[in-house]
Amino acid sequence: MEYLLHVLILAAIYTAIAASLDLLAGRTGLLSIAHAAFYGIGAYTSALLAVRLGVPFIVGVLAGMVVATLISFLVSLPSLRLHDDYFVIATFGFQMILFSIFNNWMDLTRGPLGIPGIPQPVIFGWHVDSHSEFLLLAACFAIFAYLVIWRITSSPFGRVLHAIREDEVFAKALGKNTLYFKVTAFAVSAALAASAGSLYAHYITYIDPTSFTVMESILVISMVIIGGAGSLWGPLVGAVVLVTLPEALRFVGLPSSVAANLRQIIYGSLLVIMMMFRPRGLVGNYGFSK
Amino acid sequence: MIDVARPSLGCEGLSKSFDGTQALQDVRLEFPATGIVALIGPNGAGKTTLLNVLTGFLRPDAGRFFLGERELTGLAPHRIARLGIARTFQDLRLISQVPVLENVLLARPNQKGERLLPALLRFGVAQEESRNREQAMRWLRFVGLDQKASEAAGELSYGQQKLLTLACCLASEGRILLLDEPVAGVHPDMVSQILDLLRQLRDQGRLVVFIEHDIAAVRHVADLVIVMDEGRIIAQGRPGEVLERPEIMEAYVG
Numbered sequence: 286m287e288y289l290l291h292v293l294i295l296a297a298i299y300t301a302i303a304a305s306l307d308l309l310a311g312r313t314g315l316l317s318i319a320h321a322a323f324y325g326i327g328a329y330t331s332a333l334l335a336v337r338l339g340v341p342f343i344v345g346v347l348a349g350m351v352v353a354t355l356i357s358f359l360v361s362l363p364s365l366r367l368h369d370d371y372f373v374i375a376t377f378g379f380q381m382i383l384f385s386i387f388n389n390w391m392d393l394t395r396g397p398l399g400i401p402g403i404p405q406p407v408i409f410g411w412h413v414d415s416h417s418e419f420l421l422l423a424a425c426f427a428i429f430a431y432l433v434i435w436r437i438t439s440s441p442f443g444r445v446l447h448a449i450r451e452d453e454v455f456a457k458a459l460g461k462n463t464l465y466f467k468v469t470a471f472a473v474s475a476a477l478a479a480s481a482g483s484l485y486a487h488y489i490t491y492i493d494p495t496s497f498t499v500m501e502s503i504l505v506i507s508m509v510i511i512g513g514a515g516s517l518w519g520p521l522v523g524a525v526v527l528v529t530l531p532e533a534l535r536f537v538g539l540p541s542s543v544a545a546n547l548r549q550i551i552y553g554s555l556l557v558i559m560m561m562f563r564p565r566g567l568v569g570n571y572g573f574s575k
Numbered sequence: 576m577i578d579v580a581r582p583s584l585g586c587e588g589l590s591k592s593f594d595g596t597q598a599l600q601d602v603r604l605e606f607p608a609t610g611i612v613a614l615i616g617p618n619g620a621g622k623t624t625l626l627n628v629l630t631g632f633l634r635p636d637a638g639r640f641f642l643g644e645r646e647l648t649g650l651a652p653h654r655i656a657r658l659g660i661a662r663t664f665q666d667l668r669l670i671s672q673v674p675v676l677e678n679v680l681l682a683r684p685n686q687k688g689e690r691l692l693p694a695l696l697r698f699g700v701a702q703e704e705s706r707n708r709e710q711a712m713r714w715l716r717f718v719g720l721d722q723k724a725s726e727a728a729g730e731l732s733y734g735q736q737k738l739l740t741l742a743c744c745l746a747s748e749g750r751i752l753l754l755d756e757p758v759a760g761v762h763p764d765m766v767s768q769i770l771d772l773l774r775q776l777r778d779q780g781r782l783v784v785f786i787e788h789d790i791a792a793v794r795h796v797a798d799l800v801i802v803m804d805e806g807r808i809i810a811q812g813r814p815g816e817v818l819e820r821p822e823i824m825e826a827y828v829g
Contacts, residue, residue, distance in 0.1 A: 433695065436694065436695050436697070437691075437694055437695065440688050440689075440694035440695075440697075440700060441680070441686045441687075441688030441689045441694065441700070441704065442688060442689050442690065442691060442694035443694070444677060444680065444681050444689075445681065445689055447670065447673065448670050448681050451670045451671070451672070452668050452669070452670060454632070454664070454668060455664075455668035455669065455670070456681070457632075457651075457652040457653050457656070458630065458632075458652060458656055458661070458662055458664070458668070459656060459661075459681060459682045459743060459747050460653050460656035460657040460684055460747055461653055461681075461689070462651075462653045463653070466689075469691050473691070
């Protein structure tokens with residue numbers, strides 16, 4: 286039972302992360318490979334604040350979102366001036382830089398040693414310490430991310446994001462400052478990813494840089510694509526499928542060393558198969574391969 | 576309905592070259608404040624390049640352009656658009672999967688709901704949206720597409736899509752319309768409908784500049800014809816005069 290709840294908690298956390306990436310990748314058409322870095326910024330910010338300064342969970346989450354937003358400007362302002370493929374490569378570069386910082390700034394992050402002993406959240410006197418309580422909290426984070434994204438995509442702001450995805454020149458000709466919209470979407474996406482990162486840190490109670498590698502970014506991109514980019518339920522479906530699938534593999538009885546490698550092979554194959562036969566994703570309506 | 580001061584669009588010394596080809600050479604122009612101006616010339620004469628420069632999509636190598644006293648050189652495309660200079664494209668640009676009405680709504684200027692916080696908190700966005708919907712419907716009625724408002728833009732015929740791009744320009748409150756081939760490839764019945772709309776827009780006080788190869792259409796509707804060849808303006812004047820000059824027609828056909 287605990288184990289099942291654990292899988293569901295991870296699925297909820299990844300739903301929030303995948304949904305936040307989808308705002309950028311699916312809705313605005315900007316594929317970022319730096320998403321794990323923003324997830325990591327949230328995790329490190331609130332973990333460090335809690336461990337070193339005893340800052341309460343909610344304040345740590347908000348601080349993580351603010352830091353992620355500020356750093357998102359450093360990433361987006363230079364890279365959004367680039368087009369399509371070059372933007373992807375620039376975000377890849379930022380992912381590598383931020384990972385190096387997590388891994389090498391020993392004084393701040395303790396590098397590969399990681400940060401142990403991150404306290405479990407206490408929210409206005411509610412001590413979140415059981416799996417079922419964590420699941421409730423994680424579901425709240427996922428719902429919050431969904432709510433923010435739904436509000437944005439169903440507003441005139443979202444209409445412009447859609448126009449940028451389909452035809453940025455058209456949007457510019459109609460007087461839209463497309464850079465503003467892209468930078469803002471990037472910031473919201475980064476802040477939401479950071480909130481999920483904080484929750485992850487306080488759930489696992491230990492973080493190290495290996496959770497925020499480029500492979501993690503690719504895992505989240507896979508969730509978005511497999512679930513269906515630019516669709517309401519796509520990120521949820523993608524996150525649930527890619528979190529539960531490797532867990533299901535355990536029950537096949539493979540030794541864990543084989544299962545870990547097999548997992549990568551399955552992700553890769555799934556992506557290739559989806560791109561070939563269903564580029565819109567399981568429940569999506571927008572294909573990346575336009 | 577149109578503002579009283581009508582600054583006119585003009586340029587001087589505009590030059591632009593691509594890989595050694597001079598697309599624009601020292602172009603100097605003063606558009607009238609209102610009227611219908613046809614920009615004609617053979618392929619590669621620099622007509623679309625001129626439009627792209629005047630709307631900020633291309634940076635000129637030299638020269639400057641103005642709206643009245645205000646210099647526009649170096650402004651980003653969205654800033655120029657916000658000054659009331661709207662344009663269409665030769666290759667139709669629309670969001671084809673979304674309804675016709677949504678395309679026109681996108682064009683509405685100064686939307687509060689396009690800023691993040693109002694979009695999230697929804698302060699007054701619904702009222703603004705319904706006002707914009709009225710305006711959008713008004714322009715769709717004007718171009719005769721109000722019956723198609725809820726159809727996907729991509730489902731419209733080619734001519735209807737051209738009308739839709741025109742409706743978008745109008746919904747964006749453009750006073751100066753720069754249209755790249757508004758009737759090319761359109762069914763003949765619809766050509767006269769579009770030309771009639773251009774006349775109405777002129778009568779409302781707008782400046783309509785259009786690039787066109789259809790000489791009959793130009794003769795029919797233009798107040799002023801500007802002829803370009805090899806990046807230069809080789810003639811301008813009333814269609815009756817300009818289109819009769821043999822050397823012009825030769826350059827055009829040749």
